[in-house]
Amino acid sequence: MDQSLNDSGWRGSQEGWLEAAYSLLIDSGIDSVKILPLAKKLKLSRTSFYWFFKDREELLEALVGKWRYKNTGNLVKQSEAYAESLVEAMLNVFDCWLNKDLFDSQFEFAVRSWALQSPDILKEVREADQARVEALSRMFMRFGLDPAAADVRARTTYLVQIGYISMQSQEDIALRMKRIPEYIAIYTGQIPQQRELDRFFSRHGYKPG
DSSP: OOTTEETTEEOOOHHHHHHHHHHHHHHHOGGGOOHHHHHHHHTOOGGGGGGTOSSHHHHHHHHHHHHIIIIIHHHHHHHHSOOSSHHHHHHHHHHHHHOTTTOOHHHHHHHHHHHTTOHHHHHHHHHHHHHHHHHHHHHHHHTTOOHHHHHHHHHHHHHHHHHHHHTTOOOOHHHHHHHHHHHHHHHHSSOOOHHHHHHHHHHTTOOOO
16 A cells, blocks of 8 residues: 555655645744644644654754755855856856755745754754855865965855845845846956856846846
8 A cells, every 4th residue: 555545545745744844934933843733734634744754853854954955955066067267156156046946045044043943953054054155165266266265255155145045135136137247246356247147147037128
């Protein structure tokens, strides 16, 4: 018998329970991520949960893993992506800030809020911050910066974006795109060429007015 089924039908799936937990975390914070509210949200029995997770703690561990894999994993990958110039490398990283499939800012905010009440999650966040800054530093060093300069530029790049997220700053896409050339110039010390910007704008479906 398929473990996803019982006499009354569908038990859900591990991914379904995890997605429901993600949704509650984003909408209402970590205290709302409990088994009974999740079951109600999914219109499933409470006992169905235990086909996929031992307990709530195992679900929360999976939720942290999802955040780590997506946000840290993709930022590191983007920092290591092929680029012909430092500007192009930085624009690869900027893809994270504009593509929720690469980096989920709401998820980031929710996990950082969770860290305020959990030493274990705070440790996870600090480890993620370190891994991300180190990845950005390596990116700068790849293009010839010495370690000290690379570290400062990496921190500037990263901490500004975390500030955006923590402040829940809102910008329309036109304003964000208009500011990007200046951000790139400040972070890299180089003026982006129009062809580099055009490629970046194109992959995000943006046409400057």
